[in-house]
Amino acid sequence: MIRMTIKVLEHNLALAAKTGENQVVVIFDMEGFNLRQYAWRPAAEVVISLIQMYEANYPEILKACYIINAPRVFAIAFNVIKKFLNEYTLGKIQIFKSDPKKWKPALLSNITPENLPKHYGGSLTDPDGNPRYATVVKMGGKVPKSYYTKNMETPENGPKKEYIKAVVKKGHKLTLDYIVAEEGCFLRWDFRTEGHDIRFGVTMRDENGLNSPVVRHRRVAAHQIDESGVVACQAPATYTITFDNTYSMMRSKTIHYCIFVTPPLEKLNILPTDEETQKMSTPDNTPEDIQSEKSSSAGEVEVH
Template sequence: MSGRVGDLSPNQAAALEQFQKRIKDVYDQLPIQSDHYLLRWLRARSFNILKSEAMLRKHLEFRKRLNVNAILEDWKPPEVIENYLSGGLCGYDREGSPVWYDIIGPLDPKGILMSASKQDFIKTKIRDCELLPPKIFPIAYNLIKPFLCEETRRKIIIVGANWKEVLQKYVSPDQLPMIYGGKLTDQNGDPYCKTMIKYGGVVPKSYYIKDSVDVQYENCITISRGSDHQLECEVLVPNCLIRWQFASDGGDIGFGIYIKTKAGIKQKITEMQEVLLTTRYNAHLVPEDGSYTCEEPGTYVLRFDNTYSILQSKKIHFTVDVVLPEMHTQNLEEQP
């Protein structure tokens, strides 16, 4: 049995029913509320209910953390990503699913890296996934293969010199760009279908942020090698907004946000609740900025993490603000 709607074994049907009961508390948070959607999670973990549940709950936490539900309305990729990040949607496969092309060769990774933040890149890919069906990038496939379940591995095909013939097994020639062995062209006859697929190119240095933006930061600190710096923010009412901007000298820097679990006492970082996952940012190339909505009052701890660096200290320039809910709402209403 395929494990899809209408083709379930008795055990698979029972697993779906139990899965529905276990995630009942978060069902209304799902972007798609259907058996088709739930079965995708079960298939991804070979119908292991506990693993599927854990995976789904982590996904919902991730969506909440990055405000994915509003990303199509509230966020737009920077111009450099719109113009120079290669790839695009073009045609449909033989099963009727849209086909996404990631064109790696002409991509200018250094130019993109110097012109947009890591978060901009991540949000762009999330935005693509919200617009399009999920897609997998088979880059360095042999490195990640041991960590993929069998269901996912079956979705990936690594092809050789016969790649054009293999493509046509899955995509009809009339839906496949001519440059890739099909018959599809743009309306102007372009075999590359450039109105649908972007091919990147060298990013002009005028987009490089570090050289063109002069941000005045309120604070500057030096974090020793193997150390970190913690900044406490007291949030007195729900739905305050913590905003930050930072840049680093000497290399990348980790950044995350925690909330103290006990008020009025000193806590180790391991005793706090992490609310914004600590991630390493290339803030020595592109300044980082962002915000986090504090759903509950408390003591929030912004942590700059250099513990992974055993040789080099980092100088961090930063500005942090706490914005009251009514001021945040007013700012949103004033935006065009």
């Protein structure tokens, strides 16, 4: 949801830029919303995350925001939401109940009729006369189950990853140790949380028992976008990955992670051997000979 909203915002900004504009007018049509939807906690948390994302990255692009067909219960929800908005943004928001005679003139004060569906007071209609202009304006609604995907679904043509599911209890942390015995290894991680953020960090303990930070411990929004990374490892050493939930006294966190240490590059047949390197650097070898050696070596590498 967060990523989709960012994509929509960036797309709309690009469209506005083509006309010389740098602001957008937003219409939130609350028709069909009910108390059950407002009371669903994950939805409320997504809305708050969206607001925080907007305030941090797009505060200047909003020209006006019209919330129309707002039911009575919306006032309760908005009292919570507006705590996360600054006064500058609040001043651009207008809320209307289910009275088209009031909100249609307001919309037309900022949007020309030729750019607004007839349903909202403009002149745009579908070829079949649909006043909602549904061929262009995609109305929201219940997401069909056929569109559901699993968080950790892997594309058919992508690399197969085996994810481990774990629950980090409230007030606790999960630590995972990875021993690196040889030089040239890399520590790789990829993880996602369900619904909430978590504090993540990596530390290294060398052969003398001295600890040093590798990735600073910080809270990451892995419920919004996959968190992934890689670091070159020293050896011998032990690398500790920490999923820290000690700051949360009310909620456990579910994570899906894939973490591993790669073998040294030499063992992956990616780098030339010392003998191959010496042969390629010998003056007797012509460029054609070197290219032939490279081609021969490449033919022996098995690609998965």
